[in-house]
Structure formats: structure tokens, C-alpha cells
Amino acid sequence: MIYRAQSLYWRHAPTRAATRFRTTTMPGSQVLMCDPSSITFTDDGWPVISCPATSDALQAASRLLRAGKPVVFPTETVYGLGALALDPAAASQIFSTKGRPPDNPLIVHVSSHAMLRRILPKDYKTSKLCDLLIRRFWPGPLTLLFPCDATVIPSIVTAGQPTVAIRMPSHPVARALIAETDAPLAAPSANSSGKPSPTRAEHVLQDLGGKVDLILNGGPCDVGLESTVVDALHEDGHVRILRPGGVTVEDIESAIAETYSAPSTRPRVLVHRRDYQDDAIEKAPTTPGMKYRHYSPSVPVSLLYTSTPPPPDQTSMSASSFFTTLRDASGSGIPLRIGLLVPDGSQLLRIAESTMDLECVHLSLGPVDDPAVSAQRLFHGLLSLEQEGVSHIVVEEVREVKEGLAFMNRIKKAAGEAFWVNIRPTEGHTPITC
Ligand code: TXA
Ligand code: MG
Numbered sequence: 001m002i003y004r005a006q007s008l009y010w011r012h013a014p015t016r017a018a019t020r021f022r023t024t025t026m027p028g029s030q031v032l033m034c035d036p037s038s039i040t041f042t043d044d045g046w047p048v049i050s051c052p053a054t055s056d057a058l059q060a061a062s063r064l065l066r067a068g069k070p071v072v073f074p075t076e077t078v079y080g081l082g083a084l085a086l087d088p089a090a091a092s093q094i095f096s097t098k099g100r101p102p103d104n105p106l107i108v109h110v111s112s113h114a115m116l117r118r119i120l121p122k123d124y125k126t127s128k129l130c131d132l133l134i135r136r137f138w139p140g141p142l143t144l145l146f147p148c149d150a151t152v153i154p155s156i157v158t159a160g161q162p163t164v165a166i167r168m169p170s171h172p173v174a175r176a177l178i179a180e181t182d183a184p185l186a187a188p189s190a191n192s193s194g195k196p197s198p199t200r201a202e203h204v205l206q207d208l209g210g211k212v213d214l215i216l217n218g219g220p221c222d223v224g225l226e227s228t229v230v231d232a233l234h235e236d237g238h239v240r241i242l243r244p245g246g247v248t249v250e251d252i253e254s255a256i257a258e259t260y261s262a263p264s265t266r267p268r269v270l271v272h273r274r275d276y277q278d279d280a281i282e283k284a285p286t287t288p289g290m291k292y293r294h295y296s297p298s299v300p301v302s303l304l305y306t307s308t309p310p311p312p313d314q315t316s317m318s319a320s321s322f323f324t325t326l327r328d329a330s331g332s333g334i335p336l337r338i339g340l341l342v343p344d345g346s347q348l349l350r351i352a353e354s355t356m357d358l359e360c361v362h363l364s365l366g367p368v369d370d371p372a373v374s375a376q377r378l379f380h381g382l383l384s385l386e387q388e389g390v391s392h393i394v395v396e397e398v399r400e401v402k403e404g405l406a407f408m409n410r411i412k413k414a415a416g417e418a419f420w421v422n423i424r425p426t427e428g429h430t431p432i433t434c
Contacts, residue, residue, distance in 0.1 A: 005340065005353050005360035028210040031201055032057035034074075034218045039172035045112030047176035058173070061214055062181045070094055072190045072204050073177050074218030075109075075169040077141045077226050077246050078197040078379065079204050080187030081212065082109065082177070086119070088154040091186050095156075097211050099193045105159040106186040107143050107227070108166045111178035116166065119184055121149040129232050129239065129256075129267055136255040139170035141227040141246025157186050167227055173218040189226060190215075196295045196379040196414065199224050203383050224376030225406050228252075232267075241271045244406040246375075271405070295379070295414040297386040299339075301393045302326075303415035304348065308397060310420035319348055319421040323355040326392060335359050339385030341378070342396040343368040347423045352394070361388050365396070371404035378407055382414065 038051030049055040061071045068090040070083040081097060084090040085108045095102055110116045113134075120126075124147055126134070133144060148164040158164050166184075169175055178185050189197035190204045190212075198204045201217035208215075228245035230252070239256070241249060253269050260266040270276050310316050317325075330336045335357040342348050343365045352360045363381045366373030378395075385393050395411050398404045412418070 005349055005362040007362045007364070026205055026209040029205065029208070029212055029215060031205060031215045031217050032060065034058065034173045034216050036172040036218050039176050041175065045114070045175070045179060047172070047179050049176065057216055058177055058180050061177055061216055064214055065181045065183070065185070068093070069213055070097055072208070072212050072215040073174050074171055074201070074216060074221060075174045076171040076221060077223045078199055078221055079190040079201065080109070080174070081190040081208070082185035082187035085157055085184040085186035086152065086154065088156045091154060091156050094186060094188060097208065098188065098191070100188065101193070102156070103159045105161055105165065106157050106188055108153065108157060108164055109174065109178055109185045109187050110166060110168050111175045115178070115184055116168070119149070119152050119166070121147055127232065129237065132255060132259050133230065133232060133252070137247050137251070139168040139175060141223050143167040143227045143229045145231045145233055147233070163233065165229060171218065173216055177216070194294060194296060196297055196382045197226060198383070199380050203380070206383070206387070220380070222376065224379060225410055228406070238268045238270055240276070241269065244271065244409050246403070246406070248402045249405060250402055295410050297382045297393065297414070299386055299391060299393055301382070301395060301415040303395050303397065303411055303418040305397045305418060305420045306348065306423055308420070314420055316420035316422050319351045319423050320355065322419055322421050323352050323358055327355060327358050330391065336392070337361065337390050339363065339388065339390035339393040341365055341381040341385065341393060343374065343398065346396055348394070348396055351423070361385060361390055365398065371398055371402045371407060374398045375403035375407045378410060
């Protein structure tokens with residue numbers, strides 16, 4: 001039997017304006033709505049909140065945080081599980097709630113430059129390069145490494161590293177919560193360790209419901225995957241991207257080019273594994289996503305390369321053989337229900353749909369040339385398809401430019417296997433040209 005793909009609607013527009021006021025509860029966890037558009041900031045970073053329900057929700061979250069409990073809150077990247085960064089007992093609850101290995105350090109979130117100064121070593125002067133990155137990308141999805149004052153930042157947060165990762169989120173709810181609490185918050189993504197990061201409050205409730213007292217719901221996250229983690233402390237003066245994310249390599253390169261006019265003195269932007277290799281940090285948990293399994297839903301995920309040629313030790317197969325092999329391998333004798341996360345107009349959808357006894361649930365990654373949309377939809381797509389009860393998820397590659405670099409970084413780690421498939425030339429996308 002031939003099945004037509006069932007397309008899942010994006011049930012909410014991916015904007016914060018969609019936020020509606022509703023309070024949800026699950027035994028042990030309360031969800032309170034916050035309206036990000038009701039929050040503005042004074043020049044010194046103090047929040048002014050026009051919506052009483054949002055103000056009450058933020059105060060309730062702040063009270064819990066000050067009592068040493070973790071709270072889930074939205075950021076522009078993904079939802080975070082926050083606790084007082086300077087209180088080791090509070091920070092330790094992040095690890096137990098997520099099941100996070102203790103050697104994986106946390107990002108500290110601040111709401112203002114004054115708060116940043118409070119946690120840096122007393123006489124530390126930031127470099128010209130660091131000042132530029134802060135000026136251009138904060139508040140926003142960029143995390144920077146700083147030298148750590150071990151008398152201020154507990155070692156549980158840094159996993160004993162000599163550096164601490166810090167960012168200033170731009171999401172009004174995140175920034176207002178940190179300011180209201182008047183304390184930096186350590187916050188990893190609010191998912192059980194190894195799972196995809198949550199980009200909506202519903203994802204958090206599904207995963208950590210009952211394990212956290214309070215989830216602030218600020219609507220879907222705009223960026224949809226995590227911040228870019230940058231090491232700009234290296235003595236050679238170049239910028240190292242430890243984890244690609246919401247601020248793109250292209251954004252950082254153009255900010256540097258505007259400030260350093262002479263190309264000979266201009267810092268270069270080096271992406272780990274793409275532009276440099278470092279065996280020592282490959283093994284270290286401080287390199288984001290290197291040591292532990294990451295971003296994987298409970299169902300198997302396959303990454304399909306449709307434009308990139310296979311490496312020398314791999315061969316490619318036709319897309320239709322891929323789908324028939326997948327169906328036959330299930331060996332269940334009943335039609336196989338799979339999820340497809342592919343760009344608009346992808347031929348993979350048509351080929352999967354025309355495979356006998358394959359039932360497809362389709363989620364769009366947006367236009368093929370809009371990597372920001374694909375990035376915004378990746379984790380939501382994986383989590384929604386898992387919720388739909390599919391047996392296997394198939395994700396098509398996107399070009400590794402702009403946000404596509406972060407998209408591919410995450411999906412390569414989430415996917416248990418990758419295949420290079422041919423789509424007949426008349427049917428395929430235009431091949432990638434570098
Ligand atoms: O967008 C984000 O960054 C989100 C939101 C909640 O802010 N947070 C987030 O946290 O993604 P998490 O824990 O899921 O990822 C933080 C990554 C970790 O993989 C860790 O290896 C890296 O940052 N990291 C933290 N401290 C570091 C350090 N001192 N040196 C190198 N990497 C560090
Ligand atoms: Mg994470």
C-alpha cells in the first residue's frame with residue numbers, strides 16, 4: 001500500500017507573539033505563562049514589566065531560585081534549567097535533575113555588564129577582541145570563555161576548569177529573571193542529558209515534568225538551538241569556535257573585519273574540527289558535545305546526505321533503496337511509520353511517499369536556502385516526531401553555511417547513522433558548490 005505523507009502543522013507560529021495566557025500543571029510542576037513583549041529594560045538593565053501576571057510569575061521564579069531550587073525559563077536559544085551559579089548546593093541540583101555528568105561544565109548567565117564584572121577576577125581586563133564580541137553580540141546567543149576566579153565561581157559550575165563560560169541572554173524573560181533575582185544563573189539546556197534541547201515549554205514538561213517545581217513559558221524560542229561557544233583567550237589572538245550556534249561564523253568574521261581594517265593583524269575565526277584539530281580537547285568534556293551522546297530522541301535518527309559527495313570510505317545508494325531497506329529492516333510485516341524532516345521541495349519526501357508500506361509523517365525544515373529557519377525547527381522537529389510515535393526519523397542535510405553549520409553540528413551528533421543517497425539529477429537539489 002502507498003501512503004501519502006501526513007504533514008504536521010507548525011502548531012504555533014515561531015514567534016514570541018503567539019504567547020497566550022494559560023497556566024498548566026503536572027503533578028509536581030507548575031507552568032506559568034510570561035509575556036516577553038510586556039518586558040522592557042532601563043539603560044542600566046533593570047526590567048520594567050507592564051503585565052501583572054508576568055511580573056507575578058517572575059517573582060515566584062525568583063523566590064524559588066533564591067531558596068536554592070532550580071527553575072526552567074525560556075532563552076532566545078533554547079529553554080534553560082537555571083539555578084544560582086554562585087551557590088554550589090543549588091548548582092548541584094541542575095546535575096541531579098538532568099542526570100548530567102559532573103565533568104561537563106555549565107554556562108553562567110548574567111543580565112548586565114555590572115553583573116559580569118562582579119564575577120570576573122578583580123583586576124582582569126578584557127581584551128580588545130573580547131570587548132568587540134561583547135559589544136556586537138550581547139545580549140544574544142554568544143557564550144564567551146573568561147578566566148575563572150575560583151573564590152567566586154564554585155568548581156561544580158566549571159568542572160574545575162581554569163575558565164568559566166558566560167553569556168548574557170537577549171530573551172526578555174531570561175534577562176528579567178536574572179535581574180530580578182539579582183544573581184547570575186548557571187543554566188544548561190532544560191532536557192535530560194543526551195536528549196534534544198527543548199525549544200518550547202511543552203517539550204520541557206514532557207521530559208522533566210514532575211522533576212522541576214516551575215517552568216516559565218515564554219513561547220517558542222526564536223533561534224531554536226544553543227548559543228555559539230567561543231574561546232577568544234588563546235595567546236595567538238585568534239577566535240576559536242568550540243560549538244557553532246545562534247551567532248554565525250560569518251557574523252563574527254564580519255564584525256572583526258569592520259574593526260580590524262588591516263587584514264594582516266585581523267584575528268581569524270577557527271571552527272573546531274573544521275579548521276583545527278586538537279586531540280587533547282577531543283577527549284575533554286569541556287569541548288561542547290564531544291564526549292557524551294547528545295541531542296538524540298528515543299527513536300533512531302538517520303542523516304541523509306543528498307548533495308555532499310561521499311567520503312572515500314563510503315559509497316552512495318539510491319534514495320529509493322534507502323527507504324526500502326529501512327522498511328525491510330523493521331521486519332515487522334506491518335507498514336513502517338517514519339518521520340521526515342526535510343527542506344521544502346525535497347525529493348526525499350516524494351520518494352519516501354511512493355515506497356510501498358512506508359507511512360510518512362512530514363515536518364518541513366523551511367526553504368532550502370534559509371538555514372536560520374532549518375536551525376529553528378530542528379529540535380522541535382525531532383521532539384514532535386518522537387511524540388507522534390514514529391519508529392524512525394530521517395533528516396536531510398542542509399548546507400553548512402551560516403546557521404546551517406550549527407544545524408549540521410547537532411544532527412551529526414543526534415543521528416546514529418549517516419547515508420549518502422542519490423536522487424536522480426532531474427529530481428535532486430542543485431548540487432552544493434563551494
Ligand atoms: O544557548 C545555550 O547556550 C543554552 C541556554 C540555556 O543558555 N545553554 C546550553 O548549555 O546549551 P549546555 O550546558 O547544554 O551547553 C553548554 C556547553 C557545554 O557543552 C560545555 O561543554 C560548554 O558549554 N562549556 C561550559 N563551560 C565551558 C568551559 N569553561 N570551557 C569550554 N566549554 C565550556
Ligand atoms: Mg545541552
